[in-house]
Amino acid sequence: MTELIPAPRSVVAGSGEVRLTALSQLYAGTATEGVGHWLRTVLCQATGLPLREGWELDDTEGDGIGLQLDLELGPEEYRLVSDPTGVLIEGGSAAGVFWGAQTLRQLLGPDAYRRAPLGRDRTWAVPHVTIQDAPRFGWRGLMLDVARHFMPKDGVLRYLDLMAAHKLNVFHFHLTDDQGWRVEIQRYPKLTETGSWRSRTKFGHRASPLWEEKPHGGYYTQDDIREIVAYAAERHITVVPEIDVPGHSQAAIAAYPELGNTDVIAASMEGAPSLSVWDTWGISPNVLAPTDNTLRFYEGVFEELLDLFPSEFIHVGGDECLKDQWRQSPTAQARIKELGLADEDELQSWFIGHFDKWLTARGRRLIGWDEILEGGLADGAAVSSWRGYQGGIAAARAGHDVVMCPEQQVYLDHRQAPGADEPVPIGYVRTLEDVYRFEPVPPELTSAEAAHVLGAQSNVWTEVMEDPARVDYQTFPRLTAFAEVAWSALPAPAERDFGDFERRMAAHYRRLDALGVAYRPPAGPLPWQRRPGVLGRPIEGPPPNR
Structure with missing residues (x-):
């Protein structure tokens, strides 16, 4: 009991x-x-x-x-x-x-x-x-990246069940990136015809030389999305979609090249640009052009998205937008001059601000990664603070709502133990206990500022998770510790009784077994040591970008 x-x-x-x-x-x-x-x-x-x-x-x-x-x-x-x-x-x-x-x-x-x-x-x-x-926070989230490795619909529904079993209530659905576009947009069919497939996939991270020389991809039809949203609603989970702009957009540019900075791309390719969906990890230099055509195109995307997702918040990404092309593009520089902007950071703020106003006019709210703070935060926008706590602190002090998801604590693609035994030992070492001692509200905030912390979210980026077993292994049991942090009225991190949590986990592992979760075992041989090859090949690599 x-x-x-x-x-x-x-x-x-x-x-x-x-x-x-x-x-x-x-x-x-x-x-x-x-x-x-x-x-x-x-x-x-x-x-x-x-x-x-x-x-x-x-x-x-x-x-x-x-x-x-x-x-x-x-x-x-x-x-x-x-x-x-x-x-x-x-x-x-x-x-x-x-x-x-x-x-x-x-x-x-x-x-x-x-x-x-x-x-x-x-x-x-x-x-x-x-x-x-009763829960401590109203936003108890899990972000699942289905762009890097596609998860079929049944796998998404299964994760909604796992979220519900742990009293998590926000599913952040990362649907687009350089490596794939995963949602059907009927007015722009090439986004899925071209943008949902890449020719090959890299195993591990950027330092890894191993490739899978076969196509990878897939997407959700609009009926699939309606089913996912309805299934989530039955479990009192809100689905927040993410369409990443203006960076992490190579899949969209591969489908519709006019969305890119064609004046720069053509010069670098010595002719007409011919981009494909990106087949490696890291950050693509190809970003959206800051043109009226791009704005109208993505307004069309978001119009269809709003019909599919009733959530208050719509996530627009806004992270890791490399601005080299904008610096080199006469079109981008002309737009900076036309708008009276100081630099490329303010150009990104203008881009995000446009969609903040567009969404607000339709009764929705924009949320983006903490880079949207650079160059000035869009009015009414909320922030997903991923590069540590500082972005969230700055946003809360400015009166903006915040979801705390710092990579140092709650990025579940990062390794769970030191040494080479982890299947893909990337990123920070974040153990079950590390996640259990995560505190979403920074002590620097006043009580009024802390009220802007909507809650917390753990993020599952799938560059190194090529199948559901790997997703399970990286996510569990750490998601269980995160769920208790987001729900329960715990004391300060140093005072938390991790021993009691471990005692309760002994029973909870039996629940995860019944649910068929391929979690990382707390002790004893790891899965691939018992059955070689179950979770793929171990590969070294540097930490992910996000």
Whole structure:
């Protein structure tokens, strides 16, 4: 009972248990019907019990489950009471009830995470307990990069389930980059016809000489996106799409060359430019041209995106825009002069500012990586602070909202241990304990400034993750530690009881096993040491750019 993850705010244990039987019913009150459908589906799959629909709360008396709202609770707050009258989960909203249902699933044991019963008689029981719980942050995010290595739709849906099991509620969907464009835009078909495939893929990072000499790619149709967004919404997860501008755009330029700085590219190629989707890692020098044509093109992209994604925030990237082409381009220099800008940094701010105003006019909000601070922060924009804490501190002090995701703490593509045993030992060493001691709110901020910290996010960049097993290995169990940081009311980092977290993780690994997660084991031989080749070839390399 005390092995719950993330740790609840209050747990008061009782002395008995509620046993679920073939006669047990599940009642879902007004506005909780969707949670009831989800809970009945997963528990019926795992237990084989029918969990018939109850028509009133009294139907659950003694051995059933009731779900209902209590509007005196906070929006994501819940209260779970298991006692001789049955199990009752109340929440301040359907989301709160859903997070309580996730806790109930943990209380039922690891086999509650299976998709079919194990075929042997067993008792399904919920210990008597009263749990009061609420999240620390409203933004508890996971970013998944599907541009570097494409993840098919079913894999994305699986990660939404894994997020929900850990009470994470924002899925940052990194859909475009130099190495691939992954979302169908119907008015610009070449973005996926050309931009979603590259001719080959590099293993490891920039220092690695190994290549996979076969095409890699894929994309999501608009119907796929609608399905992903609806599936996420059923799990009270918001999907925030990212279309990267003005850098990290070579895949788009390969599809529509006029989007690039053609005057510079043509000169460097001694003729008409012929770019392809980038087949290596790092940062491409090819960035979008700051022209009216480019603005109109991406307005068209975002128009279709807004129809697909109802999220308040739209992520526009804005990071790692190499400005050499702008310095060399007569077109870009003429635009700087026309707008009365000081330099190329202000030109990028103008570019981001255009889409900030465009999105604001449509009732949405722009968010970008912390480079959008350079040259002046666009009005109303929020910041994803990835290059440490300083960008987030500066933005919060200027009154802008911030999501803290510093690479030094929560970039899950970085290695998990020192030495050559890690499959691709890149980046900083960030252990499970390092992630557990991550603190999203910098102590330098005043309470008023800290109120601008919307929450935290862990980022999964996939340059070195060529298949779902590698994504699992890099992401888990560290995502579990991150989830507790984002949800639970933990003390200061140095005072956190990592030993207690490890104790609870011993039970949680069994849940991850039932879910089929190929996590990095806490001890003993690593997966490829037991079965060579399971996670591909170990490759050395320098840290990623992001």
